[in-house]
Amino acid sequence: MATQAHTTGADGQAEELRRRNISSQSPAAPTTQTPIVEKSKEKPFSIISLLDEYEYIWAAIIFTALAFFTRMWKIGLSPIVTWDEAHFGKFGSHYLKREFYFDVHPPLGKMLVGLSGYLAGYNGSFEFKSGETYPEELNYTFMRLFNSAFGALCVPLAYFTAKELNFRRPTVWLITIMVLFENSYTTISRFILLDSMLLFFTFTTVLCWAKFHRLQHDPFSPEWGLWLMLTGVSIGCVCSVKWVGFFCTALVGLYTIEDLWNKFGDLKMPKVELATHLGFRIFGFIIIPIAVYMFSFFMHFLVLENSGPGDAQMSSLFQANLRGTEVGKDSPLEVAYGSRATLKNMGYGGGLLHSHHQTYPEGSTQQQITCYHHKDANNDWFFYPNRGDVEYQPEEDLRFPGNGDTIRLIHAQTGRNLHSHQIAAPVTKADWEVSCYGNTTVGDTKDHWIVEVVRDAASRDYSRIRTLTTAFRLKHADLGCYLRAGNVNLPQWGFKQIEVTCVKENKPRDVYTHWNVESHWNEKLPPGDPGSYKSPFLQDFIHLNVAMMTSNNALVPDPDKQDDLASQFWQWPILHVGLRMCGWDDKIVKYFLLGNPAVYWGSTASLGIFGLMVLWYLVRWQRGYTDLKPAEIDQIHYSGVYPVIGWFLHYLPFVAMGRVTYVHHYYPALYFAILTAGFCLDWATRKINKQINWAIFGALYILIIGLFWLFRAICFGMEGSSTQWKHLKWFDTWRITD
Missing domain, CATH: 2.80.10.50 (Trefoil (Acidic Fibroblast Growth Factor, subunit A))
Structure with a gap:
């Protein structure tokens, strides 16, 4: 009893209760009675376990902070109108002056450029001529910062998308790092352009689609309906920035057709429920995107109430209602x-x-x-x-x-x-x-x-x-x-x-x-x-x-003119060329649009590897082998096949296009190639020892970050003579030096 009296803590209390329970039992009690389970021991406090539990918070914060740093550091270094800032800055000016203009792209992204100018206190008077120095009264740095925020937010979106695609943590980090330390994504986000907005809404569309797919087991729930509608809003937004966004629409459309076809084949599903599924998808994936797309044009017409340089593209009656016409x-x-x-x-x-x-x-x-x-x-x-x-x-x-x-x-x-x-x-x-x-x-x-x-x-x-x-x-x-x-x-x-x-x-x-x-x-x-x-x-x-x-x-190449900035579709996945974004004079801060070699070549190789992997399993399946469980087939289907489809949808149209093409046209497709690379590595290392797994991924992290750092000058600005960076000219087609 003395020993019992000195027993303390939770374990002692559990032991005392157990003994009291045994002593209170009648001798005639059956021996098969279920015993009272002892209370488990509390695990001691551990920093490692705490970090592991809340990794989705601290990792996302760190990645996001790094994203904002890489996209915004020294962003105002070059005070001249750089590359297509000449176009989109000018369109922003038209919104501030409320002058009607015409462009081949939908208005949402350009309205956001106009909003950035408004917030910067800009009055719309600057002409944004290419190569011209920004006037002191125009806070171009703020306008670039506003634009770069969209590029920075792509990084946490990639992180959470990778989680929704059911990738393991090393793969989630790899995909995030590939987006974070992709030089071309960094560079394109640092100027007054539409590409960071296009990428942002492409990323939101993929994330919302992945969330919606993960909720298929709980249809018609509030969360399921929320992500269905958010997917529709994202589709509408990405299409309202550039028409390339319609390829995202096609991806979600193919998924929806397949999903409804499978439900149609489920004979146990009531017809009313099937019709409800169809109705929700029509509302979420057709009506909402169209409404968002049309609303962007409604605001476009509402804001641009004055006569401007784009009047002649519209009907006479429309022009007659513009002020000053x-x-x-x-x-x-x-x-x-x-x-x-x-x-x-x-x-x-x-x-x-x-x-x-x-x-x-x-x-x-x-x-x-x-x-x-x-x-x-x-x-x-x-x-x-x-x-x-x-x-x-x-x-x-x-x-x-x-x-x-x-x-x-x-x-x-x-x-x-x-x-x-x-x-x-x-x-x-x-x-x-x-x-x-x-x-x-x-x-x-x-x-x-x-x-x-x-x-x-x-x-x-x-x-x-x-x-x-x-x-x-x-x-x-x-x-x-x-x-x-x-x-x-x-x-x-x-x-x-x-x-x-x-x-x-x-x-x-x-x-x-x-x-x-x-x-x-x-x-x-x-x-x-x-x-x-x-x-x-x-x-x-x-x-x-x-x-x-x-x-x-009508934007077709002119055979009588040589466009040194244009490139062919086959050159993009293999990183055959880059693009000079400004003049190459020694007095100008120079920027070169070129991707991270590890990201480009790795993601392109993964597309072929994925095809071989699928072929391998199809051959074995045809021969009667059952290598894959249903859950594994589902993972290949939705986390592997759909990113590959997304890549083809965003890449093949440029193969068929007769219009002039540039390297930045590949950037939405690159994201789907990155997701494919993540899938291939996740699949290949799923049965490897944990320590070896982390060693492999750690080496990849170092490679990607190291190459980003090596090529950092092309993103943050090359000052002085371009010959200082001749060590970066790995190929003659990389026109980093004269």
């Missing part, structure tokens, strides 16, 4: 013979009917007719009666052409008639050529065009043509074809302007055969107010997106 300003409402006017094509991305002194090199060799987006005097035309009608006299009473009337259009600058004939168009050979021919007295009936009014926003009376509001077609009186301006660009001899033809097919709904009077001058007529009619948002939204698509397709 000349379109429709003091223009008479109704067009009369003798009126001088500009004719706007109402097709998406359409321009103004245009002519100039240059002639076609082939065909009729007569004066060229094109469509042109910029305003100049060569867009002006006079309305004249046809040759069989009473000849126009400046002193005559007003006569108004309308629906069904036959007219002539005379080019104001050259005095020639809008004309067509049975000669094939220069590019679209199935259509007839349209030219300028003759003058007010010399000509024939091939100068005659019949007005066919399609609609009028101001009136149901089609007896007169009204400025801005009347949409009409012009039918050639002799040939029966219709004046059309599609989105086909002429060769260099036509200054890459849009081809105008006379199309033989009669398609009344073809908007590229619809025209309206944009500006109108006639001293005999009183000014009207056509700007009182509003242009519908949906029509403007579609119009601008088609114009963006058309302009993007």
Whole structure:
């Protein structure tokens, strides 16, 4: 009893209770009675176990802090407009001045650039000319810091994504380090560009998708619904920065199709539940992204309320509602013979009917007719009666052409008639050529065009043509074809302007055969107010997106010019080239866009390794071997196959594209290659001893960080002569030195 009395602590109390329980039992009690389990011993406090338990907090904080350091250190060192800052800084200025502009990219990223300028106290007055020094009143450092935050936040996003993909801790750290110490990601994030925002929303989309997939066992729960909707928001945002984001949409779309197909094959699932799954995905992955994408354009139109350099890409009615516009300003409402006017094509991305002194090199060799987006005097035309009608006299009473009337259009600058004939168009050979021919007295009936009014926003009376509001077609009186301006660009001899033809097919709904009077001058007529009619948002939204698509397709390499910055798709995965982001003078702080060799070559090799690994298991499966458990197959499927699909979706389109391409176009695809590399290493080392495992990954960490440090100057700025870094020029194609 003395020993018992001296027993202390939790173990002593447990022992005392046990003894009391045994002594209180009746001798007749059955021996099979379940004994009371002793209370387990409390584990002593351990720093190691605490760090292990909260690794997801301290590791994420350390990685994030390092990310902000690498993306922001010495970010304001170069005081000159660097590379595409000339474009996107200028677009930010347009938002601050609220001037309408046109660009091939959606507006979200550029609005964020404008926001950074607003927060920096910038007034939008700087022109952002390439290579020009920033003025003292423009806090370009803050604008770069704002932009770099998106690049820095990619690092914790990669960390948590790797965790959601069910990778082990060494692999999670490896993937995070590959993103953190990837030189090209660091460099591209340090300037006023869209790429860090594109990467950020690409990373958020993959993370939200991975979280949503991990919750498949708990459908329709609040958390499941939250991550479904956040995935949709991320898709909408990444598509609103650059159209490359649509490849993320395709990745999630393929996953959704497969998921719903599997559910469709589950005969135990009630049809109502299957329909609910379908409804949630339509809402989350289609409606929400479209709403986000359209909202970015709604804000774009709302902010840019003043006339600007991009007006001509939009419809005349849209332009007439911009502040300070000349379109429709003091223009008479109704067009009369003798009126001088500009004719706007109402097709998406359409321009103004245009002519100039240059002639076609082939065909009729007569004066060229094109469509042109910029305003100049060569867009002006006079309305004249046809040759069989009473000849126009400046002193005559007003006569108004309308629906069904036959007219002539005379080019104001050259005095020639809008004309067509049975000669094939220069590019679209199935259509007839349209030219300028003759003058007010010399000509024939091939100068005659019949007005066919399609609609009028101001009136149901089609007896007169009204400025801005009347949409009409012009039918050639002799040939029966219709004046059309599609989105086909002429060769260099036509200054890459849009081809105008006379199309033989009669398609009344073809908007590229619809025209309206944009500006109108006639001293005999009183000014009207056509700007009182509003242009519908949906029509403007579609119009601008088609114009963006058309302009993007026109960004093809010019065979007559050498672009030293452009590169081919095959050069990116093997790190064959880099890109000089500025001038290479000794007085300029120089930046070279080049990836970390370990990250690039390792991630590219992993794509081939993954393919061989899948082939190996498929062959063994076909031969009857069962190497893989269902959980392992699932891991290969969602943590291996989908990153590879993501890489192909982001890479293959650039293989097929005819437009000019640069190394930064590969950066979204690189992230999926990094995830693939992580999977391959995680899979290959899953059965290796823990100490050896950490040794392997530790060596990889050191290699990646060491190479990043070796190439750090190309990220943080190379001052002085570039010959100081000739040791970094591993290949002749790396133009780090002259």
